[in-house]
């Protein structure tokens with residue numbers, strides 16, 4: 001029992017308070033969390049800015065995978081959703097649901113990684129919550145993070161704003177996160193290691209948006225669950241347009257391609273946690289690509305397609321062999337618990 | 340399988356999109372959620388206001404209990420933590436973790452109740468997330484809600500601000516929530532029904548704060564897990580003071596008293612979800628009580644004690660028999676999964 005989460009840690013008494021102080025508050029330490037009240041009182045965004053709010057639950061299995069763990073992922077995922085709105089992420093909250101019997105050493109490892117990711121991103125965890133469920137009613141640890149950001153005046157990015165002629169850009173190679181997690185789960189060993197791309201994208205987004213006039217970036221989206229294929233279908237649907245992709249232009253690492261071949265998967269439907277899709281006005285496409293290329297997280301950015309008028313809102317792709325096929329929504333066997 | 344949550348609902352494809360549209364978006368419907376992007380873009384608080392952010396995971400078992408369910412509770416819990424900071428709650432986010440096999444009819448019931456609670460509180464669910472875990476890795480549904488609120492200029496409420504001479508007030512009878520949940524869990528039937536007090540307290544807080552000068556309410560706190568006894572210990576610890584309570588003044592419904600006697604529980608350590616503790620300056624205690632009494636949720640508000648200097652930070656209580664005892668932090672058998 002010693003060294004494990006027990007029901008007492010969630011009952012609202014002294015054991016929970018000690019866990020919060022020794023594990024969470026110590027790792028996340030910042031002036032807001034230190035207030036120690038029912039919530040955190042925080043400086044508001046600069047005048048004229050609006051708020052952005054985004055939330056994600058993280059239930060990934062396994063908790064530790066090549067390139068990351070649930071802690072870092074829970075910061076990156078929410079920072080990225082805030083950033084995709086064109087906002088500067090300011091604050092995070094974190095709700096932990098622990099399973100009875102979960103090793104405190106693993107919890108510490110997760111929390112320390114989360115704290116490091118938050119610190120690196122410059123986005124503090126300002127308030128939190130800790131609940132415990134009985135053995136067999138949870139899975140080690142779930143983390144729900146919510147982010148609040150500041151949206152500058154006049155900025156509007158939305159999946160509803162793509163229009164025919166716009167250019168589709170992806171910020172780098174796709175599929176690493178999902179393949180890294182699956183390979184860990186199935187204990188597969190590939191010749192070349194595949195590590196998750198999990199990363200906070202708000203710096204990349206800031207550089208991109210600074211490089212082009214306001215309004216020229218129509219939409220940003222992180223292709224997480226469902227992968228690039230599903231994300232592009234979401235945008236096509238929201239904007240009432242079609243997309244035409246060029247398969248040969250979509251960057252995929254050779255080892256990811258090989259692993260997908262082996263596993264019978266299509267990289268287009270594999271989750272990413274450190275990539276973005278940008279739909280941009282054609283006249284800024286070059287400038288946007290240049291801005292992405294200049295950032296460490298955008299070096300393999302590529303123009304992968306165009307937006308076109310299409311009442312059917314189809315995402316189509318010119319294949320390597322010169323044919324054309326529809327890239328549908330994710331269907332068939334799901335890849336669960338990937339984020 | 341039909342009519343149940345399956346792994347596909349969490350995989351990021353079409354099934355998940357349909358679940359979100361048909362169950363969540365329909366129930367929560369509001370202009371912000373309708374944006375349908377990675378997060379919600381929201382009007383900022385009025386100029387000069389700060390932000391408040393609070394989060395809670397909800398893992399209550401059973402999901403439905405006399406007087407409420409996990410959906411309503413998840414709104415009330417977070418609205419209340421925002422309100423305890425003295426802020427006006429503005430927006431909620433909701434992260435759902437669903438267990439494979441959970442009945443969609445139960446999910447709809449929970450979501451509809453949550454939507455009704457949000458609407459009644461006037462605080463919309465502006466963004467959300469839906470994940471699915473395998474059977475045996477969750478427990479039906481967990482909901483993590485985060486609230487953002489607006490804190491007026493110059494307002495500061497904190498558990499650290501209680502000072503000797505201040506008066507301790509509770510807004511009503513204690514113990515109903517925990518006893519209602521326990522009785523449902525243990526299939527106990529009491530002669531008089533005991534229903535949870537779950538309620539949103541921001542209206543009550545607004546009336547209280549409007550009735551007294553800024554600064555006269557030192558601290559507000561909702562005595563949830565751990566009950567009134569633990570909450571008062573938290574405040575004593577944070578402020579570096581002692582508290583002296585008057586047992587006879589603490590309002591408890593007779594049926595709650597009877598149930599606690601039967602179950603060997605102390606109402607002081609039972610969770611509440613629609614009550615607050617206020618520490619107020621002595622000169623405003625009467626006005627504060629009058630403001631609480633004038634609100635439907637504060638009719639049984641009572642002055643239950645005073646703050647006193649005490650380096651040991653003890654919470655003590657004058658018992659009904661004229662003795663004095665220490666009211667310690669919650670210890671002994673925990674009451675888990677109560678919220």
Ligand SMILES: Nc1ncnc2c1ncn2[C@@H]1O[C@H](COP(=O)(O)OP(=O)(O)OP(=O)(O)O)[C@@H](O)[C@H]1O
Pocket residue numbers: 012020024025028033035036037038039094095096126127128129130394395416420563564678
């Ligand atoms: N995992 C965590 N990480 C960081 N801070 C946490 C964490 N869990 C709790 N806290 C902080 O500890 C304090 C107490 O949290 P707690 O959840 O007990 O309060 P509460 O929400 O008012 O109670 P309840 O959860 O019973 O409604 C808060 O300041 C909260 O922000």
Ligand SMILES: Nc1ncnc2c1ncn2[C@@H]1O[C@H](COP(=O)(O)OP(=O)(O)OP(=O)(O)O)[C@@H](O)[C@H]1O
Pocket residue numbers: 055056077081224225339351359363364367372374375376377378433434435465466467468469
């Ligand atoms: N339970 C829910 N209640 C309300 N809205 C929801 C819920 N789940 C998802 N949504 C909304 O549906 C849209 C898509 O959510 P989704 O979680 O798929 O996006 P994402 O966070 O970008 O992806 P991922 O979760 O894979 O990182 C968002 O606008 C989100 O606010």
Ligand SMILES: [Mg+2]
Pocket residue numbers: 038419420423560561563
């Ligand atoms: Mg509270």
Ligand SMILES: [Mg+2]
Pocket residue numbers: 056077078081224
């Ligand atoms: Mg996301």
Ligand SMILES: [Mg+2]
Pocket residue numbers: 128129130394395396
């Ligand atoms: Mg809490």
Ligand SMILES: [Mg+2]
Pocket residue numbers: 080081084221222223224377
């Ligand atoms: Mg996203």
Ligand SMILES: [Mg+2]
Pocket residue numbers: 395416417420563
């Ligand atoms: Mg709370």
Ligand SMILES: [Mg+2]
Pocket residue numbers: 055056057467468469
């Ligand atoms: Mg999400």
